[in-house]
Amino acid sequence: MSETPDSPAETGLRAPSGARDMASRAAELDAADPLAHTRDRFVLDAAPDHASGDASVYLDGNSLGALPRAVAGRVADVIAREWGELRIRSWTESGWWTAPERVGDKIAPLIGAAPGRVVVGDSTSVNLFKAVVGGVRMAGKGCTEILVDATTFPTDGYIARSAARMTGLAVRPVEPARIADEVTERTALALVNHVDYRTGRLNDLPGITHALHSAGALAVWDLCHSAGALPVGLDAHHVDLAVGCTYKYLNGGPGAPAYLYIRESLQERFESPLPGWNSHTDPFAMDPAYAPAEGIARGRVGTPDILSLLALEAALEAWDGVSIEAVRTKSLALTDFFLECVSAYVPPGRARSVTPYDHQRRGSQVSLECPRAGEVMDELIRRGVVGDFRRPDVLRFGFTPLYTSFADAERAAWVLGEVLGALPEVGSGTAGTGG
Ligand SMILES: Cc1ncc(COP(=O)(O)O)c(C=O)c1O
Ligand SMILES: Nc1c(O)cccc1C(=O)C[C@H](N)C(=O)O
Numbered sequence: 001m002s003e004t005p006d007s008p009a010e011t012g013l014r015a016p017s018g019a020r021d022m023a024s025r026a027a028e029l030d031a032a033d034p035l036a037h038t039r040d041r042f043v044l045d046a047a048p049d050h051a052s053g054d055a056s057v058y059l060d061g062n063s064l065g066a067l068p069r070a071v072a073g074r075v076a077d078v079i080a081r082e083w084g085e086l087r088i089r090s091w092t093e094s095g096w097w098t099a100p101e102r103v104g105d106k107i108a109p110l111i112g113a114a115p116g117r118v119v120v121g122d123s124t125s126v127n128l129f130k131a132v133v134g135g136v137r138m139a140g141k142g143c144t145e146i147l148v149d150a151t152t153f154p155t156d157g158y159i160a161r162s163a164a165r166m167t168g169l170a171v172r173p174v175e176p177a178r179i180a181d182e183v184t185e186r187t188a189l190a191l192v193n194h195v196d197y198r199t200g201r202l203n204d205l206p207g208i209t210h211a212l213h214s215a216g217a218l219a220v221w222d223l224c225h226s227a228g229a230l231p232v233g234l235d236a237h238h239v240d241l242a243v244g245c246t247y248k249y250l251n252g253g254p255g256a257p258a259y260l261y262i263r264e265s266l267q268e269r270f271e272s273p274l275p276g277w278n279s280h281t282d283p284f285a286m287d288p289a290y291a292p293a294e295g296i297a298r299g300r301v302g303t304p305d306i307l308s309l310l311a312l313e314a315a316l317e318a319w320d321g322v323s324i325e326a327v328r329t330k331s332l333a334l335t336d337f338f339l340e341c342v343s344a345y346v347p348p349g350r351a352r353s354v355t356p357y358d359h360q361r362r363g364s365q366v367s368l369e370c371p372r373a374g375e376v377m378d379e380l381i382r383r384g385v386v387g388d389f390r391r392p393d394v395l396r397f398g399f400t401p402l403y404t405s406f407a408d409a410e411r412a413a414w415v416l417g418e419v420l421g422a423l424p425e426v427g428s429g430t431a432g433t434g435g
């Protein structure tokens with residue numbers, strides 16, 4: 001990995017203390033946790049117990065968030081009453097037609113956006129396409145290139161390359177930390193991941209955005225691994241365009257629709273490359289000539305995926321009375337504590353954290369490099385600790401403050417210590433989830 005470790009925990013893990021005082025510390029931390037009550041808003045296994053392997057610890061909310069309790073009843077009502085009884089009337093009477101903007105306004109405070117700047121619909125990949133092509137169309141005439149985060153999740157790179165081909169620009173991969181030095185007056189925009197999906201590294205959104213603006217380029221952020229895990233501050237940092245999924249820390253469910261943020265002052269100039277009838281100023285005019293809607297609705301394309309969209313809306317109720325700042329505080333405490341438990345339980349030299357120790361650079365996951373990581377994750381899952389594996393050698397553990405407890409973190413580290421301690425005996429199974 002290209003990451004340079006920056007913490008004691010990353011350079012050599014201490015000998016297993018065997019000390020169960022970490023378990024008592026976890027109990028104390030859980031007792032003092034102001035977000036402990038939100039765990040009941042989710043469907044999860046019973047509290048973890050070292051003596052039995054029955055209950056699982058779910059540390060994969062950075063891939064698929066757990067099911068919020070409010071979702072099943074709401075979806076049942078949408079199906080039985082809104083669809084089953086009201087049928088077509090629900091487009092207006094049940095608020096289906098305006099759901100993309102309404103749900104966008106519910107996500108907005110979590111990513112630091114005022115109302116009217118976020119629209120929900122389509123996948124992350126599709127919204128990346130809208131953002132990148134829309135951004136290039138707003139960039140200066142002499143621009144010849146798009147910068148792409150060299151460590152990006154692959155879909156962003158694929159989409160950026162295709163968008164560049166269509167708009168006649170080149171794509172240049174650049175490490176996020178180098179963007180301020182590499183941006184030039186020929187750069188139309190940079191597409192950057194806020195949190196790196198493999199390492200959990202948090203990129204400097206305010207600094208990179210400022211550097212891009214200073215060179216006259218636009219900043220386009222992928223928030224998949226930060227939205228719902230930490231404050232993003234889109235409006236405060238003058239981000240131009242942003243995109244994110246809702247199935248990770250926002251718990252919207254498998255395939256839940258993504259969202260697009262467009263800075264208010266750019267909305268009038270935003271020309272969607274996918275101008276479907278739902279983004280028309282008067283969709284039911286059925287006008288052959290396209291005229292974009294005012295405001296964020298011009299980020300829409302076609303008919304919204306109502307069942308998933310309304311499941312997401314219900315999922316967002318899990319945030320009632322919760323501030324994103326409180327979530328960030330707990331996220332850092334959880335990842336600190338997990339790293340400490342890993343240091344205590346994992347035999348020296350068996351694993352190395354590639355997640356930055358510095359709070360300013362850390363998202364809400366811990367990634368550990370170790371040999372035979374696929375087999376290790378298979379064994380962890382068999383023993384009830386669900387994280388995931390990314391090739392070739394990364395174990396990922398995601399921490400969702402709304403439902404992850406300190407006891408979860410301690411148990412996961414304990415089981416990891418046992419599995420890595422017995423590494424020669426680990427079977428030669430196949431790769432873990434999502435490899
Ligand atoms: C950073 C990032 N971008 C995009 C995606 C996926 O895009 P889509 O929702 O279109 O599958 C993911 C995860 O799947 C991701 O981690
Ligand atoms: N979107 C996913 C899916 O449809 C299936 C399995 C995993 C995913 C993921 O979200 C992967 C995730 N973005 C990652 O960080 O690796």
